[in-house]
Amino acid sequence: MTVTDVLVCALGAVSLGAAIRVVTTNQIVRAGLWLVVALGALAGVYLVLTAELLAWVQVLIYVGAVVVLMLFAVMLTRAPIGRSDDLDRPRLPAILVGGGAGLGLAAVLADAYRWSYIGLSGVEPGNAEALGREVFTGWALPFEVLSVLLLAALVGAIAISRPEVGERREES
Amino acid sequence: MPVWLEIAIRVAGVFVAFLTLPLIVGQTEHKVMAHMQGRLGPMYAGRFHGWAQLIADGVKFVQKEEVVPGAADKSVFRLAPAVALVPYLVALLVIPLGPGDLVAQPLDMGLFLVLAVVGVGIVAVLMAGWASANKYTLLGALRAAAQLLAYELPFVLAAASVAMAAGTLSLTGIVEAWRPWWLLWQLPALFVFFTAGLAEIRRPPFDAPIADSELVFGYLTEYTGLRFALFLLAEYVGIVVISALTTVLFLGGWKGPFASDTLGWLWTLVKVGAVAFVIIWLRVAFPRLRVDQLQKFCWLGLVPIALLQLILTAVVKVGF
Structure with missing residues (x-):
C-alpha cells in the first residue's frame, strides 16, 4: 500500500465514523458538528486524490455555508444542550433505505471498476484550469441547465418568503 | 537542504x-487607540x-481559573477556541511574503484555500455561543x-x-500580475x-x-483564562490575515517603488502594518452598526458594488 492508499482509507474511516455519529447521536447540535467532521474528512479524501479545487469547494460550500445554515436554523428553533430523547427517528426504515442505497451504490461501483488500477501520476490534477476547461467545453450545457435550476430555486425562495403583492405590511 | x-x-x-504579529498588532492597538482618544495607554509594563x-x-x-459553566456542553465548549484559531494558521501558510519562494507553501489555488478556511471560523463561533448555555452567548x-x-x-x-x-x-501569481494602475481599476x-x-x-x-x-460580551461571555485569550488571539490573527490578504490581492504585495526584489518582504510587512493601522483606526472612528443596518449595508451596498466590479473587470x- 502506498501513502495515498493509507491516507484515503484513514480519512474514509474518519468520514464514515463521523457520519454514523451524525445519525446515532441524541444531541442535535452535536450531530451537526459531526457532519462538519464527516464533510471535512471527505474534503481530505478529495485532496489526497489531487482534486484540489473540489476539496476546497467542499470546505467553502459544505463546511462553511451549508452546515452553518443548518446549525443556525437548529439553534434558532430548538437546540437543547444534552440529550433529546423525543427525537422522531424511525430506525428500521432508515436502516433499510440508507443501507440499501449505500450497498447498492457500492455494488454498482465495485462491479464497474473491479480491480482496475489508475496510478495517480498519470492523472491530471483537478485544479481550477482543468476543471474550468471541462466545464466550459464538454459540460457547458449541463452547467447552464444547473444554473437555471439554481435561479429557479432562488426565485422560488423569494416568492415563498415575501408578503403577498398588494398586501399591506404590518408596522411593528 | x-x-x-x-x-x-x-x-x-x-x-x-x-x-x-498578532501581539504587535494588539500592542499597536493599545497605543494607537489611546493616543487617538487623548490617553497614554499602557506605560509601565516593560x-x-x-x-x-x-x-x-x-x-x-x-494564571486565571478555568471556569466551565455547569450547564455547558463541556467538550464542545473546550474545543471551540482551537477551531477558531486553526483556520487562520492554515491561511497564513499560503500567504506570500516576498518574491521567489518566500512563502510557506506555494499553492496553485492559494486564494481559494484562504477563502475556504476563513469561512470555517463561523463554526467555532456557533460552537462557543451554543455550548456556553447562556442566552447572551447564543444571541451573539x-x-x-x-x-x-x-x-x-x-x-x-x-x-x-x-x-x-x-x-x-495563486496568491504569488496575483502579485506578479499586479500593476500599479490596478489600484484604480480594482x-x-x-x-x-x-x-x-x-x-x-x-x-x-x-x-x-x-x-x-x-x-x-456576545459569544465570549462565559470564557475565562487561557481559552478567552485564545479567542482574543484569533481575533488579532484575523486582523493580520485580512491585512495580508488585502495587501497581496489589491496593494501589490511585495512590489514597491524601489528594491522590490531584495526588500520585498519588508514592503509586504509595511503594507500589512498600514492596513492593520487602518483597521484599528476604524474601531476608534466609527460607532457600531445595528444588526439591521449591518445586513442592509451588505445586501444593498457591498453585493451590488462587487457585482458591478465583476462586470467592470470583465469588460476591461x-x-x-
Whole structure:
C-alpha cells in the first residue's frame, strides 16, 4: 500500500465514523458538528486524490455555508444542550433505505471498476484550469441547465418568503 | 537542504509569525487607540512605553481559573477556541511574503484555500455561543452567523474580481500580475473586500455579535483564562490575515517603488502594518452598526458594488 492508499482509507474511516455519529447521536447540535467532521474528512479524501479545487469547494460550500445554515436554523428553533430523547427517528426504515442505497451504490461501483488500477501520476490534477476547461467545453450545457435550476430555486425562495403583492405590511 | 528540514523551517517561520504579529498588532492597538482618544495607554509594563503589556496580559490569563459553566456542553465548549484559531494558521501558510519562494507553501489555488478556511471560523463561533448555555452567548453566536454568511458573498466576489484580472488563483501569481494602475481599476473591489473582511473578523464597526452594551460580551461571555485569550488571539490573527490578504490581492504585495526584489518582504510587512493601522483606526472612528443596518449595508451596498466590479473587470479584461 502506498501513502495515498493509507491516507484515503484513514480519512474514509474518519468520514464514515463521523457520519454514523451524525445519525446515532441524541444531541442535535452535536450531530451537526459531526457532519462538519464527516464533510471535512471527505474534503481530505478529495485532496489526497489531487482534486484540489473540489476539496476546497467542499470546505467553502459544505463546511462553511451549508452546515452553518443548518446549525443556525437548529439553534434558532430548538437546540437543547444534552440529550433529546423525543427525537422522531424511525430506525428500521432508515436502516433499510440508507443501507440499501449505500450497498447498492457500492455494488454498482465495485462491479464497474473491479480491480482496475489508475496510478495517480498519470492523472491530471483537478485544479481550477482543468476543471474550468471541462466545464466550459464538454459540460457547458449541463452547467447552464444547473444554473437555471439554481435561479429557479432562488426565485422560488423569494416568492415563498415575501408578503403577498398588494398586501399591506404590518408596522411593528 | 533536505526536504524535511526545509518544511520544518517554513512551518516554524509561520508559527513565529502566528505568535508575534498578532501581539504587535494588539500592542499597536493599545497605543494607537489611546493616543487617538487623548490617553497614554499602557506605560509601565516593560518600562519603555509599556511595550510588554500584552506579555503581562498573557501571564495573567494563564494564571486565571478555568471556569466551565455547569450547564455547558463541556467538550464542545473546550474545543471551540482551537477551531477558531486553526483556520487562520492554515491561511497564513499560503500567504506570500516576498518574491521567489518566500512563502510557506506555494499553492496553485492559494486564494481559494484562504477563502475556504476563513469561512470555517463561523463554526467555532456557533460552537462557543451554543455550548456556553447562556442566552447572551447564543444571541451573539446567531448574530455572528447571520453576519458572516451575509458578508461571505461580497468577500468572495471581490476576491474573484482580482483573480479574474490576474488570470490565476495563486496568491504569488496575483502579485506578479499586479500593476500599479490596478489600484484604480480594482478600487471598488478593494473597498468591498476590506469592509467585508472587517465583518468576517467581527471588528468594529461590525462587532454587533459581541456588542458589550447589549449582549455582555456576545459569544465570549462565559470564557475565562487561557481559552478567552485564545479567542482574543484569533481575533488579532484575523486582523493580520485580512491585512495580508488585502495587501497581496489589491496593494501589490511585495512590489514597491524601489528594491522590490531584495526588500520585498519588508514592503509586504509595511503594507500589512498600514492596513492593520487602518483597521484599528476604524474601531476608534466609527460607532457600531445595528444588526439591521449591518445586513442592509451588505445586501444593498457591498453585493451590488462587487457585482458591478465583476462586470467592470470583465469588460476591461476582454476589451483591452
